[in-house]
Amino acid sequence: MAHILITVSEFPKVTETFVLSNALHYQEQGHRVGIFHVKPFRDAEVVHPHARPILQAGFTFGWFDRRSAAALAAETLRAPHRVLGLFGQIGAAFWREPKRLAATLALFPKATALARHCRREGVDHIHAEFAGYPATAAWVAAKLSGVPFSFSAHAHDIFLTQSLLVTKATEASFVRAISHFNRDFLARIDGFPADKICVLRCGVSLPQEVPVPDLQAGQPLRIVFVGALLPRKGVDVLLRALSDLPQGFEWSLDIIGGGSQDASLRKLAATLTLKNVTFHGPQSSDVVRAAMAEAHVVVVPSREGEGGRSEGIPVVLMEALSLARPVITTRLSGIPELVEDGVTGLLCPPDDVDALRAALLRLREDYPAARAMGRRGRERVAEDFDITKTADALLTRILEV
Template structure:
């Protein structure tokens, strides 16, 4: 079976679930190519397990001759189909002009992709994310006759719902990564809820073999954050929590990742007197992150609602932390409580509650046996529901049934 996976940007260090899914499809004997709709970051780190995908990833230019010729050919051969498509794009984006213009901008390359799918004998198109990747997949499917589906994660559904019901109606299925997303999408007007399938993201089974952390004893509590340094990740609140604790207990914190707010976060750490406690380690590949989990006594996922309604889904870092049996502090937000059950598999705090994060970290240090018990329960939950081998296989079965 030949599968095309569509994403928005490539490569993305944070989108490990996409590349791990592709690796599982290949392991099952399927041919897979990855198409990126918008941006290419040639200097970005590529995880070792994603290199085969990186070598075969491709795109078409927005105004490349191949894209423009494909669109012109489609207009001449199927004018009614194209007019209907343009009307749908215009009507669905009438309140979001900028987003609508971007949807029209990807039209030529989407048509070219449809022609490519037909010529290559692609059996199914799956878009990771319900925004532009799903738009590209829908157009390519219309042109080629190849069935498509898409995954609904977080920002791709919470920020804008333009064209979302139309894409879902044409898709063979819509994969939602959480029960929260199932409920949220099911309440949208005109959304075909019968298309929805719950299939979590996941992490490799091998992570479950990681040794449990040693107790901090009289030394510092090692706190780890892994993720982008952007607003919705809530790192400022973690820094505030550390400042509240610095005179009460020895601490160290590593912040792994990068983003637009890194400079402001460094300034905040200095202002809060966290020099010598917090280090900003930059982006790391999967193996380096795994070593960081080995260092950590606790992991914090301090997510908040960002500008424009930007929200996490169920962060993969939370799955990784629990797979490593690390005590986890996370926000009560979106689908996170499905994985992190307060007092059962970890600690939940309200979004933006620095004092709550501080209390949770203090509790981890003060009652280490309980922290280990919760972390073990978290590992068991990951084993039961959040392994990439199991969930990629379930997504692959859905794709095979739809093709």
């Protein structure tokens, strides 16, 4: 039995269900699991019922409370050259990025407390689920405790900045990329140890197959969007695409999720006089799955966000295809590795209103073909994105260290 520690930025987080699913899988295999979250516990987060048992595995330390301050002092006395060396590496990596430098230095006392926790609790391996601050915390804790560490590369955690990334990768046991797109991106970074990269997917649970609803002539096309209401999700593109569909094209749109764009998107829908749009806010997994089960199509119109923020392979696409629902999404990052245009779904260029509208028309005109794509999508998920397989693959790699 191994003691595995997972590091994340925020916990629990509905958009990172794979973290909880992986932790549950490790526990089911008889391993001891802890989840260190950099930021405070998210009390208001909607937690899926199946994941609630893992919440007790989460913990953190204060930014500079009694424990973290004592840990920093003790580690500095125990290994002053090592601590100063870590400070020097951080400063050299981020001197041109003062905000990230300040955030990383603020994290340092917590990371030293994490190192003491790892030694005291007999942690065997630290795995950071994200290459940014979680990997930095894991790197510091590993350097001070002697426990091996690894990290996952998902999306904007590697796109926004590459500072310190080569250092962390060089000292990690392995680097897990969730897509071939990410693997290739990392391998192109000067000095990055490409031989340490392994492509291991994220995944979702594969539910029992539920028949896809029929779409009769004149029946409204039921469209569902699930995700955070943020600029990079492209919901405004979907609303604009719906605003100019041909007369007689009946539809309804359910938007599930919350975020900074909630008010502006509601205003846009009103401005475009879109009367068949319903904003539901954040919902539990049961509600989300029920909405997908009743949908004719799930649309994920992602775009690249500010500063390079981007999707990896959105979990919502995996979930929709696990139910064999037709999907429309964009050619972005690793998405085409799951959604192959015309095979497991329809792809559009990001930010292309006309292309998204054309995809909706194509789906409506030949819905049997769309249903066939959904079925093939489910087969793709079962083969490459089943959480049981993906979590086991990552666990196997961790245990090999």
